[in-house]
Structure formats: C-alpha cells, structure tokens
Amino acid sequence: MDADIQWMRRALQLAGNGRGSVSPNPMVGCVIVHEGEIIGEGWHRQYGGPHAEVWAVKDAELKGNAHLLPASTAYVTLEPCSHMGKTPPCADLIISKRLKKVVICNNDPNPLVSGRGISRMLDAGIEVEIGVLAAEGLALNKRFFTSMEQKRPYVILKWAETADGFLGPETGGPLRISGTLSNMRVHQWRTEEDAILVGYKTALMDNPRLNVRNWEGRDPVRVVLDRHLQLPQTLNLFSKIQPTIVVNYLQESSLPDSPERYSSSLNISYLKVNPGADEIGQMLTSLLARKIQSIFVEGGAAVINAFLQAGLWDEIRRCQGPPVIGNGVKTPVATGILTSSEKVEKDLWTYYSRI
Numbered sequence: 001m002d003a004d005i006q007w008m009r010r011a012l013q014l015a016g017n018g019r020g021s022v023s024p025n026p027m028v029g030c031v032i033v034h035e036g037e038i039i040g041e042g043w044h045r046q047y048g049g050p051h052a053e054v055w056a057v058k059d060a061e062l063k064g065n066a067h068l069l070p071a072s073t074a075y076v077t078l079e080p081c082s083h084m085g086k087t088p089p090c091a092d093l094i095i096s097k098r099l100k101k102v103v104i105c106n107n108d109p110n111p112l113v114s115g116r117g118i119s120r121m122l123d124a125g126i127e128v129e130i131g132v133l134a135a136e137g138l139a140l141n142k143r144f145f146t147s148m149e150q151k152r153p154y155v156i157l158k159w160a161e162t163a164d165g166f167l168g169p170e171t172g173g174p175l176r177i178s179g180t181l182s183n184m185r186v187h188q189w190r191t192e193e194d195a196i197l198v199g200y201k202t203a204l205m206d207n208p209r210l211n212v213r214n215w216e217g218r219d220p221v222r223v224v225l226d227r228h229l230q231l232p233q234t235l236n237l238f239s240k241i242q243p244t245i246v247v248n249y250l251q252e253s254s255l256p257d258s259p260e261r262y263s264s265s266l267n268i269s270y271l272k273v274n275p276g277a278d279e280i281g282q283m284l285t286s287l288l289a290r291k292i293q294s295i296f297v298e299g300g301a302a303v304i305n306a307f308l309q310a311g312l313w314d315e316i317r318r319c320q321g322p323p324v325i326g327n328g329v330k331t332p333v334a335t336g337i338l339t340s341s342e343k344v345e346k347d348l349w350t351y352y353s354r355i
C-alpha cells in the first residue's frame with residue numbers, strides 16, 4: 001500500500017474519535033511521520049478546543065521528538081486553518097515548527113480558510129500535497145461539507161413502513177413497526193446528529209420523548225413544527241431534560257448560539273418562520289445559524305414529504321417491519337414523491353441518497 005494512503009487512513013481513523021463532540025466543526029485527525037514512523041498524532045477532540053495539528057505537535061514534543069519535526073511530514077485530514085478562530089491558525093503552527101511537508105485529504109470550504117492555509121504554507125517553503133483519500137474524507141465530514149456548501153444542515157429522513165408498505169394507519173397514533181435491533185440503531189443515529197425533528201401530528205398522536213435510551217451518547221436538540229403554537233406543554237417532548245426548539249409562525253426567542261449553550265439551557269425556545277412554500281428552507285437556514293449542523297427527521301409523512309418536495313434532504317433511512325395493516329398512509333415511494341435517488345439495501349434497512 002502506498003505509504004501516503006496508509007498514514008492518511010490512520011489520520012482519518014483518529015479524526016473519527018471526535019464524532020459527537022466537535023460539531024459544528026469538522027472531525028479532523030493528524031499524524032506526523034518521520035522516516036516511516038509516527039512521532040506524534042492527535043485529533044480535534046472538542047468543539048472550541050485545540051485543533052488536530054496542535055495535539056499532534058504536542059504529542060511529538062511530549063514524546064521527545066521535537067527535534068525531528070523539521071524533517072517530518074504531517075498528514076492532516078483537512079487543510080490546516082489560516083484564521084484566528086477559537087484557536088490560533090494551524091498553518092502558522094506548522095510553519096513555526098518548520099515541518100518539511102504536509103499531506104492533506106480535503107480542502108477546507110470554510111470561507112475563512114478556503115485555500116489560504118495551503119498558500120501560507122507554500123509561501124513558507126513547505127511542500128504540500130492535496131487530495132489523498134479525498135472521497136473518504138468527504139464521507140467522514142459529510143455534515144460539515146454539506147452545511148458549508150449548501151448553507152443548511154445535513155438532512156437525514158427516516159421512516160419505518162409495514163410489510164404491506166404503509167407508514168401507519170390513516171387515523172395516526174403509534175404503531176410498532178420496527179424490531180428491537182432497528183430501534184437500537186435509531187437511538188444510535190439520534191446520538192450522531194445535532195437535532196431530531198418531528199411534525200405537529202407526530203408530536204401530538206405519538207407523544208414521543210425524542211431522547212436517547214437504547215444507546216450511549218448525547219441527546220440531540222429536539223425540534224418540533226407547531227405552526228400555530230397549539231401543542232400542549234404537557235407532551236413528553238417539552239420535558240426539560242433536553243432543549244426543544246418550536247418552529248412556528250408567531251414568535252421568536254433568542255436561541256442558544258453554541259453547542260455548549262444548548263446543554264446549559266435545557267428549555268424551550270421559539271423559531272419563527274413566515275408561512276409559505278419555503279418554510280422548510282427558512283427553518284433550516286435559521287437552525288444552521290444556531291449551530292445545528294445536522295438533522296434527523298423522524299416523521300410523520302407530511303413532514304417527510306415537505307422535505308422531499310423542497311429537495312432539501314441528503315439521505316433517507318427506511319426500514320420495513322412485519323405488521324400488515326391493509327390500508328394506511330402511503331410512503332413517499334408509493335406516492336411517487338421520492339424521485340431520483342440511489343438505493344442500497346443493507347442490514348435490514350434501505351438507504352436512499354440523492355443523485
């Protein structure tokens with residue numbers, strides 16, 4: 001195997017350690033290699049904390065390898081940053097430590113960086129190579145890249161359907177469709193996204209808690225569509241164990257503007273949208289501004305259809321369970337609302353992605 005690929009694979013693996021704690025920042029890993037051996041490695045651990053390169057340089061120094069840095073190559077999964085954010089620019093750190101070469105997986109689409117990190121290092125005489133395992137890097141940070149490029153959170157739609165292809169009875173109400181394993185997976189998925197969203201009818205009829213129970217991990221922020229503010233505050237999703245954002249036509253309140261503040265303000269906040277065909281788009285723009293980088297949409301049918309019709313989605317995860325109900329709410333596949341997608345079947349689930 002090509003050595004560059006081997007080291008970048010390790011850097012990507014390290015980057016993945018940040019899953020669930022760095023959003024809305026990307027997951028980034030860094031490996032520093034001297035004459036075929038790793039002399040330091042690190043990853044971005046926490047939103048607001050030091051970047052991957054800082055940890056890797058510190059690791060090399062702590063291991064007594066500081067003197068080797070000028071003859072070493074850093075493998076970084078994202079272009080080293082050039083801006084003064086919550087932490088100082090990583091490109092400057094690399095320049096000050098006089099590394100010989102930097103191999104990068106993906107460019108940083110952040111307008112504050114976007115090529116400036118690379119040109120700064122090139123100007124300082126550092127050799128730079130770009131694009132090693134680029135597809136893997138894009139997949140790892142799909143939420144970050146989508147939100148930077150599309151200016152909206154990454155959207156995952158999820159539904160369970162009966163064996164005869166219905167989302168549930170027309171009358172609504174909870175119907176247990178998926179089995180224990182599928183349920184566990186849904187709870188794992190909840191831990192991976194910043195927010196979880198349901199519509200008015202689902203909130204009222206199913207009274208879901210929308211927290212994480214069958215898996216270890218953080219609870220997502222809950223988002224509910226309640227356009228006329230009619231949902232009773234006694235519903236489970238208004239319990240003060242995790243924050244809830246109520247999307248509506250009537251009122252706006254200041255929303256937490258950082259991931260840390262979501263966990264310190266376990267209460268209800270209001271996000272106002274104007275009635276119209278672009279309600280979903282308005283909501284997504286506002287949620288991204290509030291640092292929500294990804295959303296897991298759990299129904300019901302009207303909400304899922306609204307995302308599909310607006311073309312504002314990235315993935316669908318669909319599972320089929322044993323119940324047969326004869327008649328009920330048709331799936332977006334049956335109604336033809338879901339068009340132009342790519343379909344993969346794996347582990348009891350069917351995955352659709354946009355093409």
Ligand code: AOF
Binds near residue numbers: 027043044052078079
């Ligand atoms: C890097 N290495 O490990 C990460 C980078 O507010 P800050 O200072 O944390 O900056 C966040 C931005 O920095 C983020 O949006 C992305 O552009 C870049 N992330 N860059 O050199 C890292 N996590």
Ligand code: ZN
Binds near residue numbers: 051052053080089091
């Ligand atoms: Zn940085």
